[in-house]
Amino acid sequence: MAYDFADRLKNLPPYLFAEIEEKVARKIEKGIDIIDFGIGDPDLPTPRPLVEEIQKQLEDPVNHRYPSAQGESDTRLAIAEWYQKRFNVDLDPDREIAILLGSKEGLANVARAFVNPGEKVLCPDPAYPVYSQGAATLCDAISVKFPLYEEDNFFPNFNNDIPQDAKMMYLNYPNNPTGAVASREDLQKAVQWCEDTNTILCYDNAYSEMTFDDYIAPSALEFGRRSIEFGSLSKTFNMTGYRIGYAVGDPILIAGLKKVKSQIDSGTPKFIQKAVDVALGSYDGRSRPKIVQDSVDVYRRRRDLIVRGLRELGFDIKLPKGTFYLFFNVGGSSIDFANKMLDAGIVVTPGIGFGNSGEGFVRLALTQSEDRITEALERMEKIL
Ligand SMILES: Cc1ncc(COP(=O)(O)O)c(C=O)c1O
Missing domain, CATH: 3.90.1150.10 (Aspartate Aminotransferase, domain 1)
Structure with a gap:
């Protein structure tokens, strides 16, 4: 059979x-x-300084052992320092940061931590498919799509009927697949709507550094601290194959994600995590x-x-x-x-x-x- x-x-x-x-x-x-x-x-x-750092770290047997499922402490500290420089957001490395096997894994796993079967997850349409499929469907939840229209610059219209009884909402700007970006005002509106409706905002900021002309991408955490935000070294540093990303935000949301991860994976190899300090440490303030x-x-x-x-x-x-x-x-x-x-x-x-x-x-x-x-x-x- x-x-x-x-x-x-x-x-x-x-x-x-x-x-x-x-x-x-x-x-x-x-x-x-x-x-x-x-x-x-x-x-x-991948930029040479990062490849060389990883090669060097790979030589050290300390880095051949299991990493910590929540991320090495110096890696979390590097993320905290970068958030301060880049977004002027203060984060507690122990309670407000988790290191991920690429942001995709965290985007999917956060739903396991907070969404029960049959609950609603709000997903943009069009979107990166992981929100609706990897998160909602694989948690036996209901994926409720809300359309993004070109005439609205592919940003949701919160005056329209987006259900207010969902557990979670995914948003992603700069946006895959549309290339749209969110203004600070729009993002603030989204953060506020999620707080008012008690909807967990999962903000996917994987492309925060890949922006053009005069646009600088904000963090959702600049407008409130009850969301979870996902970032990645994949696109910023041409490191898709290394599998390194991070989640930051509300301590309960981070704790839930870490708890799921502790049962499923053992984290990104230490020698790769060590490159985060070199990568993000290369920022001098907000500019790239x-x-x-x-x-x-x-x-x-x-x-x-x-x-x-x-x-x-x-x-x-x-x-x-x-x-x-x-x-x-x-x-x-x-x-x-x-x-x-x-x-x-x-x-x-x-x-x-x-x-x-x-x-x-x-x-x-x-x-x-x-x-x-x-x-x-x-x-x-x-x-x-
Ligand atoms: C919008 C968006 N979020 C997240 C990811 C996942 O990136 P990674 O898991 O490599 O961090 C991608 C990859 O294409 C993406 O397009």
Whole structure:
């Protein structure tokens, strides 16, 4: 007799990108040159000082042992010092900070700590799928989607009917997949709404350092201390493969997350945690250090190049102020558009993969060089 998935796994929606991935694999097998704007994984290398620090720490046998599930104390201290410099927020490293195996793990595990089966979790639509699936569905909770509209700069309208009886709400700015950023006023409104309705705000700030022009991303904790905020070294320092992130905020929320984690994982390797001090210690006040600014400059140049090219091809597209994603309206089915691109050897992500409200849009990750972007634009011109 075949084994049967648990209902919560069966309740996960079908993996929409599987079909595209299969087609890509078939094209690669045939030797077709693919330009992949699909995955949000930096193509730039981890800055040398961080790689060298990790190599050095790896040599020390002290760092070969189990780390602490809540994070090493000096790593938590480095996060606290950075929050003070970067956001002017004071954190108690023992009670208000947890180190994560990348922020994804914390975003999902916090729901295990606070959401009972059948309770509501508010999830943006479109969104990073982990909130609705990894958190709500895998906790047997009800994922209640609230739409984000382009005309509202992809920020929720709290005057509309967002249910006020949910346990938790996820918000993410700078935003994946839309590239939208939140103004200080908007974020303050969101924090206040969550406090007024006793909804736990899980604020995903994974892209806080990947912003352009004059925009500086705030922390939700600047506007209240009852939320939990998630951050990551993944995108800021090109470290997606190292698995290091953090959660900060309300001591009860942090304690719940740590309690779940203590039963499931044993933390990010110590030699990787040691790099946090070097990475965040490179900040001098609020502005980005060179090792971060260099990457942001590369993404900004790519953003400008591709937006200019897409506008020339007739797309109505704004310059995003955050993240390395472009999200734009293709005036029809997002899957049809993605398939058409694929025929030209270009991978883009159909917006519907991020929720029904993403339909009509596609997402491009700026993880290809300027030469490859130029090549992709030339290919597009031929087929559009
Ligand atoms: C919005 C958002 N949050 C969190 C993550 C998770 O990042 P990590 O687990 O590498 O910290 C990602 C990764 O793509 C993301 O796009």
